[in-house]
Amino acid sequence: MLSQVHTDRAVLRVFGIPELAHLICSVIQRYDNVSLMQTCHQLFHNILPFVWEQVDQADALISMIPGGGTVTHNSDLLPYVVMQLPSCLDLTRFNVYAPYVKRFSPSTPYVDEYAGWESFLSCVRSIDLLPNLETIYLPVRDHNEYSYGDVKAIDTDCVNWVTAFLSSSLRTLQLGYRKQGPYWNNRGAPWMDFIHAERTALRVFGIPELAHLICGTIPRYDNVSLMQTCRQLFHNILPFVWERVDQADTLVSLIPGGGVVTYNLNPDLLPYMVMQLPSRLDLTRFNIYAPYVKRFSPSTPYVDEYAGWESFLSCVRSIDLLPNLETIYLPVRDHNEYSYGDVKAIDTDCVNWVTAFLSSSLRTLQLGYWKQGPYWNNRGAPWMDFSLFDSLMAVVFQKCSGLRSLSILPVSIRHDGPRSQRGSFSRDVPQAYSNFLQLKNLSSLRVSSAILNLEALAALSVLPSLEALCIHGSGFDRHISCEGLELPTEAFPALKHLELIAQDWENIGNLCNAKPIVFGLHSLTIEYPSHQSEGRYHGLHDIIPLLAANNSSIANLVVHGLRYTSVPPNILQSWGQLPLISLHLEWSFDPEQAFSIVYSIVSCLPLLEVLKLSIPYCAFDLRELRTIVEHLPRLRHLWAPLESSSVTELVEGDFTPCRSRSDVNLCLESNFYLPSPQKENAERLARYLSILRPTTTVICKSYQKSFYHRAVGYCIDEGPKDMINAELSRLRLN
Structure with a gap:
């Protein structure tokens, strides 16, 4: 023993x-x-x-502070019990236990009197007695509690307990009541008097974390209404309402002399609207709100005229109107915006708004556009004329040295007529990009093909923090640039992510042939050109050998609009030299030999963990799926169009477990359909999928919540996927 x-x-x-x-x-x-x-x-x-994780008695906490606790006065009648609150805070003993309290219920023994509330609440107002408290809840009491006539009320002492122990770490404040069975018992509801409710609400909104949680849940106009309730709520909610501003005139109207002026010149015509810019800066009212603005979109109501740009820009040139501004972004608009002929252009007024509110605190300047689905919508791209680009960037270089992310699409806009414009990426002043050297903190750059000249790329190549570079081209200018590109070995020291959108193959080839650019890459995204180009490079089969020859460390390759119809055998060797972990191939049409193309590529990539295949009007049958999975033992996520109805064609010999003994779970993402009888076919399909990874787990995931199945002529929801997963789970348990 x-x-x-x-x-x-x-x-x-x-x-x-x-x-x-x-x-x-x-x-x-x-x-x-x-x-x-x-x-x-x-x-x-x-x-x-x-x-001490849960404390259900308030006096258990108070008794650990000298001067606090229950005092009993014996008399000839029943003892008279007083809850004495401490008048000063000696938390030596209290702090041994307080950090462990996460849930607290403000219940106390019945006492006849509370003494010292005012001084105690004054002492704890500026500190968190329970620094890790997550939940305060009202104890469940019987229906006679809180009873005053027909109204069950929370009393002052209960509210005082809650107020005293509120903490910045609090996540749940449960002062209503919990459901008892299927019904809410309104008869025993713990109602709170308006005065107490208001005081508690004010204290709650004084805790930034709770205020952020509440204000982030309700609509913005409700936050504005709350601000108008009282002065304290105004100051508590102000940071959340003004964190993002989506209208430039909202800011300008706070400066005397600024705002929209409407002229009704003719009752039969629409009013004439003028955006009046202030000629001098009286920022008394403006500065109440300005420090809280972190994100700004320079959108304005449609106006007929702007008045006073020159004097306003002159006034703000040397100051930061928004001292804590972090992001300026262009609002997402429909494809008709910025529309003049074939080129969608950002106008002078939009650039002026951005210029006026540039700040030394700015970290993101988003004047390009966001991705919509798998493609960049070049048709609606907000291009910026070189003249506006130069004037804006001069201020950016001067004011925004801490800028980390920049998205801007400069182009030369030529006017072919009053409503027709054409664009070109060529310019005569390539040295204009040399000022990019001042943006030493820039880590992400999205820019047009105008950057594709030797001088501009040389300037970008020395940026020490540039990790992501996206270059946008367009069909309106197929000018081939960066011929003979030579960069020093130490060029682009931090570059990890490269996106080439709407570029000619010659441009793509020239960039991928530059070893300093591709050597340290983690990811490369290519949007397949819509046309063939003259020169040395004509397709992806010319690019893969360049990546291999330059020992690229690329782990993630994405190709949109692929036009592969076959893979030459000599190119497969180059595929095998790439250390790819993730591969996304998206065809723009249905190739006749889709599976053989995919199989020939993935069989060269044993390290692949993520594979995404998108082929219109094409789906792999289950046997083809198995062949892919068998050759990729590390595969953990496969997105592919799957012909799950082929489950009816399986024979018993198909259910032999895969040869590959992988220890990696597999997520299969597709649009799942089960032919009738669904239950039987769900069992067969689950059994087949389980043999793809006999020793681990296979999970199905829907690519879409519903999709139209052409063969059956109606939409399929996630029901088949759920049935398959249920069977997979049952098989694992057995």
Whole structure:
């Protein structure tokens, strides 16, 4: 038998493991945990977090502060009990336990009087007594509690307890009541008097984390209404309402002399609207709101005229109107915006708004456009004329040295007529890009093909923090640039992600042939050109050997609009030299030999973990799926069009487990359909999928919540996927 000493040590060791201690302490009664704590110093500290995680008596906390606790005065009648609140805070003993309290219920023994609320609440106003508190909840009491006539009311003392222990870590404040069975018992509802409710609400909104949670949940106009309730709520909610501003005139109207002026010149015509810019800066009212603005979109109501740009821009040139601004972004508009002929252009007024509100605190300048689905919509791209680009960037270089992300699409816009414009990426002043050297913190750049000249690329190549580079081309200018590109070995030291959108193959080839650009790449995205180009490079089969020859470390390759119809055998060797972990191939048409193309590529990529295949009007049958999975033992996510109805064609020999003994779980993402009988076919399909990874787990995931199935002529929801997953789960349990 083990000696008592060894047994004691083993017990202490067990309670030193948090998971085991939590399991034991949650099984035995709480008073037994308290008894264990009193055994020795080590058990005290091991069990302390579990005993004090939940506190159901307020006096248990108060009694640990000198001067606080219940005082009983004996008389000839029943004892008179007073809850004495401490008048000063000596938290030496209290702080031994307080950090472990996460749930607190403000219930107390029945007392006749509370003494010292005012001084106690004054002491705790600026501190968190319970720094890790997550939940305050009202104890469930019987229907006679809080009873005043027909109204059950929370009294002042209960609200004072809640107020005293509010904490910035709080996530749940449960002062309503919990559901008892299927109904809410309004008869016993703990109603709160308006005065107490208002005081508690004010205290809640004074905690930034809680205010952010509330304000982020309700609509913005409700936040504005809350601001108008009282001065304290105004200041508490102000940071959340003004964190994002989507209208430039909202800001300008706060400066005397600024705002929209409407002229009704003729009652039969539409009013004439003028955006008046202030000629001098009286920022008294403006500065109440300006420090809280972090994101700004320079959109304005449609106006007929802007007045006073020159004087306004002159006034703001040397100051930051929005001292804490982090992001300026172009609003997402429909494809008709910026529309003049074939080129969608950002106008002068939009650039002026951006220029006026540039700030030294700015980190993101988003004047390009966001991706919509898998493609960039070049047709609606907000191009910027070189003249506006130069004037804007001059201020950016001067003011925004801390800029980290820039999206801007400069182009030369030629006017062919009053409503017709053409664009070109060529310009006569390539040295204009040399100022990019001042943006040493720039980590992400989205820019037009205008950057594709030797001088501009040389300037970008020395940026020490540039990790992501996206270059947008367009069909309106197929000018081939960067011929003979030569860069020093140390060029682009931080570049990890490269996107080439609407570029000629010659441009793509020239960039991928530059070893300093592709050597350290983690990801490369190519949008397949819509036309063939003259020169050395004509397709992806010319690019893959360049990546291999330059020892690219690329792990993620994405190709949109692929036009592969076959893969030359000599190119497969180059594919095999790439250390790809993720591959996304998206065809623009249905090739006749889709599976053989995919199979020939992935068979060269044994390290592949993520494979995404998109082929219009094409789906792989289950046997083809198996062949792919067998050759990729590390595959954990496969997105592919799957002909799940081919489950009816399977024979018993198809259910032999895969040869590849992978220990990696597999997620199969597709649009799933089950032919009738659905239950039987769900079982067969689940059985077949389970053999793809016999020793691990296969999970199905829907690519879309519903999709139109051409063969059956109606939409399919996620029901088939759920049935298959249920069968897969059952097979794992068996």
